Amino acid sequence: MAKTQIKLLIFLITVGLVAGTLAMGYWVYMNILLKESQVEHDIASMKAKDRPRIDPGVRRFEAAVELIHQGKIDEGRDALYKLCMQFPDSKTCDEAMRIIGDINMDQLYSANSTAGKKDYIVQPGNSLNSIATKFDTTVDSIIRSSGLMSFNLHPGDHLTIIPMDFHLLVSVSKKQVKLLRKVGDKEYIFKVYNAKDIRLTPSMRLPAEMTIAGKNSIFDGKPVLSTDPNYVDAEKWFSGKKTGSNTTVSIRTPPVARALPVEEPKAASPAAKKSTASAAPPAVMPAPAPAPTAETGIFLAREDIEELFALVRNGSKLNFVR
Numbered sequence: 001m002a003k004t005q006i007k008l009l010i011f012l013i014t015v016g017l018v019a020g021t022l023a024m025g026y027w028v029y030m031n032i033l034l035k036e037s038q039v040e041h042d043i044a045s046m047k048a049k050d051r052p053r054i055d056p057g058v059r060r061f062e063a064a065v066e067l068i069h070q071g072k073i074d075e076g077r078d079a080l081y082k083l084c085m086q087f088p089d090s091k092t093c094d095e096a097m098r099i100i101g102d103i104n105m106d107q108l109y110s111a112n113s114t115a116g117k118k119d120y121i122v123q124p125g126n127s128l129n130s131i132a133t134k135f136d137t138t139v140d141s142i143i144r145s146s147g148l149m150s151f152n153l154h155p156g157d158h159l160t161i162i163p164m165d166f167h168l169l170v171s172v173s174k175k176q177v178k179l180l181r182k183v184g185d186k187e188y189i190f191k192v193y194n195a196k197d198i199r200l201t202p203s204m205r206l207p208a209e210m211t212i213a214g215k216n217s218i219f220d221g222k223p224v225l226s227t228d229p230n231y232v233d234a235e236k237w238f239s240g241k242k243t244g245s246n247t248t249v250s251i252r253t254p255p256v257a258r259a260l261p262v263e264e265p266k267a268a269s270p271a272a273k274k275s276t277a278s279a280a281p282p283a284v285m286p287a288p289a290p291a292p293t294a295e296t297g298i299f300l301a302r303e304d305i306e307e308l309f310a311l312v313r314n315g316s317k318l319n320f321v322r
Contacts, residue, residue, distance in 0.1 A: 175197070212318055
């Protein structure tokens with residue numbers, strides 16, 4: 001009898017231990033393991049959601065602009081250049097490049113800036129075109145930098161000459177025209193122009209290298225020179241040509257849409273009306289007239305064309321990338 005009681009006691013103790021272990025395991029699972037699993041799931045869900053990315057360029061942009069407001073123009077511009085190089089995906093880069101371009105243009109023609117400029121004394125027989133060709137610059141640039149009020153030159157006149165060592169890089173996918181300036185062996189972005197549109201011929205393959213091969217100005221349907229009084233109001237454009245090829249691309253203002261002429265229907269005679277009414281309808285409808293071919297080229301705002309016309313000369317590089 002005693003042995004039976006001992007065995008029953010051991011059995012009850014064993015059942016109690018097993019039940020306690022199971023109860024403890026269930027509590028640990030419900031209160032610790034399950035909660036940890038839920039936390040991990042919540043973290044994974046948060047990571048999977050599109051969360052706004054922190055733009056590291058914003059603070060640098062604000063610091064650079066503050067330098068410019070303090071009158072530290074060169075320091076602020078250099079800071080904007082570094083910002084665009086280090087964080088090219090920053091949303092501030094477009095505005096940074098606009099500010100850089102404005103600063104560069106102001107300094108290019110500023111009387112206080114002498115970098116790269118030359119003082120030239122007009123010699124007998126000189127003309128604006130001959131001087132521009134001699135010093136690899138443009139007539140427009142000489143007129144602006146020298147503050148000329150007249151196109152007539154006299155021996156002994158002083159002119160400010162700025163070599164136009166500029167080239168163009170067209171990014172087709174971004175619809176941007178980058179003005180590059182060469183200093184020594186390096187080129188840097190001087191200014192960026194946003195194109196209204198870029199339409200190239202299907203046969204043109206990218207990347208492509210061209211050179212500026214023509215600068216044109218038209219007023220009232222006639223070509224005018226830079227010394228003509230109507231030159232300021234003339235429509236200007238220039239074209240690039242690929243060496244050893246007939247492929248050309250024009251850089252100009254957007255084409256103006258022209259309405260197609262509409263012919264007024266002519267009144268038919270009574271006999272013609274009777275003949276038309278009795279005639280059977282045509283079996284095949286006439287084919288519609290072909291749509292006009294869209295003009296190709298690089299289309300910029302007029303003020304941008306005017307500005308580039310003074311900076312780019314025949315022989316300047318015109319390169320294209322995707």
